[in-house]
Amino acid sequence: MAQTSEGNYIVINPDECKGCRLCIEACPFQCIVIGSDINSLGYQYAKFEKPDCTACGLCFYACPEPGAITVYKAEKTGGKA
Amino acid sequence: MVQYSKPRSFYDTFERKGEGQISTHYCPGCGHGNAHKLIAEAIDTLGIQDRVVFLSPVGCSVFAYYYFDTGNIQCAHGRAPSVGTGVRKTLDDAIVISYQGDGDLAGIGMASIVHAANRGENITVFFVNNAIYGMTGGQMAPTTLIDQKTQTTPLGRNLQRDGNPIGMCELMDSLETPVYIERVTFSSPAKIMKARKVVRKALQNQIDKKGFSFVEILSPCPVNWKMSPTDARRWVSESLEPIFPVKNFRDLDDVRGESAKLPLMEGNRLLDYLKPEKHISPEAPNETVVDQQVKIAGFGGQGVMSAGVLLSNCVIQKGLNTTWLPSYGPEMRGGTAYASVKVSTQPIGSPVVDFPNVLIAMNGPSLEAFEEKVPAGGLIMVNTSLISRKVQRKDVRTYYLPATELAKDVGLIATANIIVLSIYFLISEVVDLDTFRKVIPLSLKKKQLAEMNLQAVDKAEVYFSEHPLEQS
CATH class of the missing domain: 3.40.920.10 (Pyruvate-ferredoxin oxidoreductase, PFOR, domain III)
Structure with a gap:
């Protein structure tokens, strides 16, 4: 998992993703891309890639699947004064 | 640490088609998932999971009982507000959530919703409006826009022939009794975040026994609109929102839902009524x-x-x-x-x-x-x-x-x-x-x-x- 220097990241469960790309459009920092692999549902699923995540949660709320995305925030928030 | 994750009010797995399913039956990009997520999260936040009676409609969201780990009743088409009335009258502590689509609520169930609203039942109604009949394959709904093409309006909805799209919030707003009426939209993540607050507020109202709360959600149906999920979100913004203004219609501070419960009949009094004659003792x-x-x-x-x-x-x-x-x-x-x-x-x-x-x-x-x-x-x-x-x-x-x-x-x-x-x-x-x-x-x-x-x-x-x- 690509982790940011600040430790924020998301986990996308490949088998819950339907490839709708709403999370990709939602992310203000373009952290998510659509992958080329196909999951068990037959969709090209989204992947977390770029380490600029702020754990804002927009992708979580944009995603229609209940548990496809989990957002992790770094234990200690630093740097953003 | 986990910042955002699947709300606890969802089941861990959804046993709809065999064991161990983890995804919903909804099409990619469907707004129902977003609505479910906001409601489940609000149930978690408000700590009411054990009190919720979730009413599923007929329509795509008919299977909501596979997802929500709460009390569930699957209601006859359009009748969820009437079923909810029954639950309200008998279970004082229940949090009644009526979840309905536009065909269910504004079509076949119009009488049910209008009268429940007019009685001011202390329930919360989430009305998911996607301007089309989804489950049956994209027919014209009461909320279908003028000129919108559907299976049953292949040339577009015509005002003279098919009538005008019904604004349910406007209709609810013509009634005296509801305490809270708001229309929200799922056209962008920012607006989903706004809807999140409204969903929670509508449930808090019921906990506070304020009365009838009605939330209309403008929601995309990419498959029946024949659009990509991202284009469908844009269409919500560009086409639905101008016709169905996104705003708060009413937010009263009154507490109107107190006296909803029927007086309980004591002990054997009901049996007394059923006896053929009271002076022949059983x-x-x-x-x-x-x-x-x-x-x-x-x-x-x-x-x-x-x-x-x-x-x-x-x-x-x-x-x-x-x-x-x-x-x-x-x-x-x-x-x-x-x-x-x-x-x-x-x-x-x-x-x-x-x-x-x-x-x-x-x-x-x-x-x-x-x-x-x-x-x-x-x-x-x-x-x-x-x-x-x-x-x-x-x-x-x-x-x-x-x-x-x-x-x-x-x-x-x-x-x-x-x-x-x-x-x-x-x-x-x-x-x-x-x-x-x-x-x-x-x-x-x-x-x-x-x-x-x-x-x-x-x-x-x-x-x-x-x-x-x-x-x-």
Whole structure:
């Protein structure tokens, strides 16, 4: 998992993703891309890639699947004064 | 640390198509998932998971009960607000969530929602408006936009021909009673975040017993709109929002949902009402009575239903438990009619009688229909006035009597039911004839016929003494 220097990241469960790309459009920092692999549902699923995540949660709320995305925030928030 | 994750009010797995499913049945990009997520999160935040009764509609979201780990009722099409009213009146502590689409709420269920809103029921309604019938494949809905192409409006909705899209929030706002009305949209993540607050507020209102809260959600249906999920979100913004303005219509501070509950009836008062006559006090239950599952069957007009009611009334008098369930066609006379009566010393779970241990067949079709259903050792009573054939079963007890002819002798053919019931009582000993004689005048609608009915009991008693049940 690509982790940011600040430790924020998301986990996308490949088998819950339907490839709708709403999370990709939602992310203000373009952290998510659509992958080329196909999951068990037959969709090209989204992947977390770029380490600029702020754990804002927009992708979580944009995603229609209940548990496809989990957002992790770094234990200690630093740097953003 | 986890910042955002699947709300706890969802089941871990969704057992809709076999075990271990983790994704919903919704199409990619569907707004239902977003709505479910916001509601589940609000349930978590407000700590009401154990109190929620979630009402699923008919439509794509019919399967919501596979997802929400709460109380669930799947309602008849459009009737969720009426079902919710029933829950509200009986469970004071319940948080009632009615989740409905536009076909369900604004189409077939319009009367249900308008009256629940007008009564100001303390419930929360989430109205997911995607301007189309989704589950059935994209037909025009009440909220379909002018010129919007659907399966049933291939040239686009036409104002003169098809009417105008209905603004449900505007309609709700014309009523005096709702306390909270707001329309939100799922066109962008920022607006979903705004909707999140509204969803929580609408549920908080119910916890605070404020009254009827209505939230309309403009939601995409990419598949039936024939768009990509991202384009569908844009279409919500560009096409739906101008017609259905996203705003708060009403937010009152009043507390209007306090007195919604009906007064509870004390102890045995309900039973008192059900007693045929209050000054005949019921006897102590006779514990030796074997459970009776009685099917009285004939054609309409033979007194099949009233025989069932009489039987139940007598049984209540004997301190036993009973149910009576009528089943008949649309005809007032001449159609088939069955009464199912259960008698037990124990509480009765279901009034349905599938395998009657007593079959009273008043006409031929009834014997045909139910002879095979009687368990071995059961009793079949046959009205030989109308049934010429014998019972074919050898493992049941049978009693043949010309009930209609005996009734004719009494002077009233309609007393055939009394004759057959009297003899049933003599065979089963569930109820003695003296009790029956006491109950008959109290149950009859035409009091002047009481005397003839009592004569029918006498007639049956004489007949039975001359024709006792043959012991096999």
